[in-house]
Amino acid sequence: MSQFVKDQQFPDVAVDTFYGGKQHISAMLNAKGKTVFWFLRYIGCTVCRYDVHLFMQHYTQIQEKSTKIYIVMQSTKEILNKELGGIKLPFDLICDPTMKLYHTLNILPAVSMEALLGNNPEKLQAKSAAAAKAGFSHGQYEGDEKQLPAFFIVDAQQKILLAHYAKDIMDMPTIDELLAML
DSSP, X not given: OOOOOTTSBOOOOEEEETTTEEEEHHHHSOTTSEEEEEEOSOTTSHHHHHHHHHHHHTHHHHHHTTEEEEEEESOOHHHHHHXXXXXXXXXXXXXXXXXXXXXXXXXXXXXXXXXXHTTOHHHHHHHHHHHHHTTOOOOOOOSOTTBOXXXXXXXXXXXXXXXXXXXXXXXXXXXXXXHHHO
């Protein structure tokens, strides 16, 4: 199975969302713009939780770009409820503890923890420090600990405008870089 690329159709599978329940991808797309599917590991991962926090802080800017975002995680609804502690996010999460969507899109785990962490420890350390400063610490482990991130920007007709499969945990754009892409 190969990776999905620009101009391919994003798969129309049924997913389980944190707020909206079971839905098909086609029903979730932004009819008047773009939709971002941002794949992380799980909510207990400190840097993943920090990413959710950053998307909350910048959600208005994302909306101003006529864009919807869904963060995909290996987390269950029960653990998301526990970890979020009643915080209401302005966007929905896709709960994929069986990793069906990861497998459908061929988003593979790293071959080792060393490969997941990559060759830029300074960048990971800086993000971990920012997450700790924001009050986040590691929570419950879920899914495949070595899962690599990815993201897709999809148009209203379900066509992939941009596909990115990360080489390591830090091989993802910053929020500002994503906003520039939109």
